[in-house]
Amino acid sequence: MSLLRVEGLGKEFGGVQAVENLSFSVAPGTVHSIIGPNGAGKTTLLNLLTGIHVPTAGGIYLRERELTGEPPYEYAAAGIARTFQNLQVFFNMSALENVMVGRYRHERCGLVAALLRFSSLARAERACRDAAGELLDFVGLGDYLGVRADAMPYGALKRLEVARALATEPQLLLLDEPAAGLNPTETQEFDALIGKIAGRGITVLLVEHNMRLVMGVSDHILVLDYGRKLAEGTAGEVRANPRVVEAYLGATVH
Amino acid sequence: MAAFAWLASPRTGGLAALAGVIALLPLALTNNYYYDVAILVGLNAIVCVGLNLLIGYAGQISLGHAGFFGLGGYGSAILSARYGWPPLAALVAATAAVGLVAFLIGRPILRLRGHYLAMATLGMGVIISIVVSTEDGFTGGPDGMSVPPLTLAGLVLQGERVWYWIVGALVIAAVWLAQNLIGSPTGRALRALSGSEVGAEVVGIDSSRHKVLVFVISAVYAAIAGGLTAHYSGFITPGKVSFFHSIELVTMVVFGGMASTFGAVVGAAILTTLPQMLTVFKEYEMVAFGAVMMGTMIFVPKGLVPSLAMLAAARHRPAVVRAIGSDR
Secondary structure (H helix, E strand, O other), X not given: OOOEXXXXXXXXXXXXXXXXXXXXXXXXXXXXXEEOOOOOOHHHHHHHHOOOOOOOEEEEEEOOEEOOOOOHHHHHHHOEEEXXXXXXXXXXXXXXXXXXXXXXXXXXXXXXXXXXXOHHHHHHHHHHHHHHXXXXXXXXXXXXXXXXXXXXXXXXXXXXXXXXXXXXXXXXEEEEOOOOOOOHHHHXXXXXXXXXXXXXXXXXXXXXXXXXXXXHHOOEEEEEEOOEEEEEEOHHHHHHOHHHHHHHHOOOOO | OHHHHHHHOHHHHHHHHHHHHHHHHHHOOOOHHHHHHHHHHHHHHHHHXXXXXXXXXXXXXXXXXXXXXXXXXXXXXXHHHOOOOOHHHHHHHHHHHHHHHHHHHHHHHOOOOHHHHHHHHHHHHHHHHHHHHHOHHHHOHHHOEEOOOXXXXXXXXXXXXXXXXXXXXXXXXXXHHHHHHHOOHHHHHHHHHHHOHHHHHOOOOOHHHHHHHHHHHHHHHHHHHHHHHHHHHOEEOHXXXXXXXXXXXXXXXXXXXOOOHHHHHHHHHHHHHHHHHHXXXXXXXXXXXXXXXXXXXXXXXXXXHHHHHHHHHHHOHHHHHHHHHHHX
């Protein structure tokens, strides 16, 4: 059974078809990449897969449970987490607190318990703090624990979003152009991080421009062009596909 | 050292400091007028601590909180004066009613953001204000109405000295509850909304539910303070419901420092006492008041308490960095 199944998905913005009749599925435990030229609908697709946009056609299923039309927090509750190309970090909080927010759906409590600070809550808070600290270590940000996010460098913020997403304990992690704006060394480190995440049994859906990163890390690649599926397959198959070369690799220099 | 570690934590340490100030302040209050000012400071501080949860922590604006303050005041006044309810029961019922009103209004208007939310809450405040001044059969219209004193178990609570301790205890309770909320997963979710609403949603936080929640909590804080103010002064006028009062409350929060509970208390304290101190400027009083406000926003744009805390942190890094880190 596939983890994620997308069936005839479409999204129209005022007459422009950003995603059109798109169907694909993601097998559990794999790294699945989505590539395509600028404006191919990749980010729109991620927004659809997290409930930020509501599709105008088709359906989204996680383990055959339909999520179409649900609000973003229901997608999160179902087990889909994501990062953003344009960072959506909580800049008013420390790195640790950012990740602790990610534990929200496991730590949430009643209003009375919060207002009166029940001792059970204090214990849960300590556990949450420890779990968040471990995740910061996992993504390589152990040194930034108490640092406010607005004082952290760009590359670290990208990892911080990964740690926050992992804190939700997702089944599926969507990474939106994680290498954008990173230097080659940082990109290589991100490559290793994606491997580590997959090693934890978390399925990764990667949207990325950096071909070296995509080709190296992906089990399966989906190529989008003008919101439609252009090709699909392993790295080798996609690279050999003449339509891909023409539409994407031929059109943009990398 | 370890025994005193709780003092260094801003939650307990700050609360202890606040309790100390409230306990020792009467030494400096040499007459009833000073007591009266101190009580007004406390009542405003309660509103501001609640409003700061909404504005400072959750990042939502309200330019209509005097409406909730006034509804709490008038609700309690009308139930006790016109319907003969025991004042305490009237206060509780009025507060609950305001919570319900805030819930019903909050659901549709908190979908709005930024300037649009400001406009909507402003409209809400103006509507409440107009209703209060025109429904003179209930409210006494522009002249206001007199309010019976609060009674507790047959005891009439009157006089500045009694009220000082009541309000003082309630300020501590208000701060304690607010600090607890902010330190909880729910409070973190509220702060996340102010950081990035989309970021909060994708980790599973229902943003509209949380916005309504904090809106209702802040309205309840305002309603309690409004009801207490009415019973304390024995009188309530539409001025307490006016747009200018709403602005005054927001100004106190911003002046003291957003997302700082103690900042809200300090802001309320300074901006309540400042006009009394500026009376030496006679007709230029408001000019002086405006100058102080502008100066603060230019030189300490983050508000008084966060700016001072940062200054202290820069001088004395190790101890205070921790304190600020967990307070914000």
